[in-house]
Amino acid sequence: xxxxxxxxxxxxxxxRLDTIDDDQAAAVIAGAEDVIxxxxxQHIDAVAGDSIGLVxxxxxxxxxxxxxxxxxxxxxxxxELLDVGAWRxxxxxxxxxxxxxxxxxxxxxxxxxxxxxxxxxLIKRVCVQLAGRAWVNPxxxxxxxxxxxxxxxDKDRTGQALxxxxxxxxxxxxxxxxxx
Numbered sequence: 001x002x003x004x005x006x007x008x009x010x011x012x013x014x015x016r017l018d019t020i021d022d023d024q025a026a027a028v029i030a031g032a033e034d035v036i037x038x039x040x041x042q043h044i045d046a047v048a049g050d051s052i053g054l055v056x057x058x059x060x061x062x063x064x065x066x067x068x069x070x071x072x073x074x075x076x077x078x079x080e081l082l083d084v085g086a087w088r089x090x091x092x093x094x095x096x097x098x099x100x101x102x103x104x105x106x107x108x109x110x111x112x113x114x115x116x117x118x119x120x121x122l123i124k125r126v127c128v129q130l131a132g133r134a135w136v137n138p139x140x141x142x143x144x145x146x147x148x149x150x151x152x153x154d155k156d157r158t159g160q161a162l163x164x165x166x167x168x169x170x171x172x173x174x175x176x177x178x179x180x
Contacts, residue, residue, distance in 0.1 A: 002045035005033055005119045005127045014128045015135060025135070031160075032130035036123065039162050041175040042066060044123065046115040049073065056106035064093035065175060066114040073111040077103060123173060126166045134160070 008025035037044060043066055054062055056077070068091040075082045075095070089095045095110065102108060162170070 004029055005044075005124050006131065010124075010128050011131050011135065014132050025131075028131045028134045029127065031134060032127045035130060035160060035162065036127060036170065039167065040170055040173055042173060043115055044119060044173070046070070046113070046117045048113045049111060050114060051109065051111050054108040054110065056102040056104050056108055058101055058104035060101050061094050061096050062102050062108065064089070064095055064110060064112060064114070066112075067091065067093040067175070068116070069093045069112055069114050071113040073113075074109075076109045078106050120173070122169055126162070126170060129166065130162065 004026065006029050008020055008022040008029070011025045011029060012020040047066070050066065052065060056062070069089055070091070072089045072095070075087050085098065087095055087097055093114070
């Protein structure tokens with residue numbers, strides 16, 4: 001399992017608390033990590049030897065789903081292992097066929113390494129902000145009254161959703177050609 005992106009101490013400092021329950025803080029941070037991974041459709045943490053099955057598109061390039069790509073171990077097309085010189089890849093996950101095209105509807109299996117050995121500071125910062133919102137408002141109250149109690153709940157205020165600003169900050173780490 002990958003190391004957490006932030007520590008309970010990071011959350012404590014962000015919230016300016018004297019003490020913090022480490023187990024609860026770790027759970028809130030893990031939840032924020034999951035939200036960010038889901039929003040970006042990226043694993044983020046370094047993964048070695050990941051295997052992915054793709055479908056040929058009839059073009060010279062095909063996109064690997066996770067980035068940054070740090071290495072490609074093998075590429076097979078319909079069970080046939082390609083020579084290393086038959087393709088090239090860049091860190092953005094663009095796998096290019098040097099000659100010809102990826103056969104349309106072919107089964108393309110790629111074994112590759114991807115992710116960040118050290119999570120970028122910006123991702124960590126957004127993770128701590130998200131966890132901080134979840135810590136401060138765990139029930140997701142948007143408004144509250146006391147006389148004849150009334151409450152309004154809002155998932156965006158629990159740390160379960162990224163703000164538009166945070167999504168713009170994280171966009172360079174997102175999946176897809178718009179992030180390249």
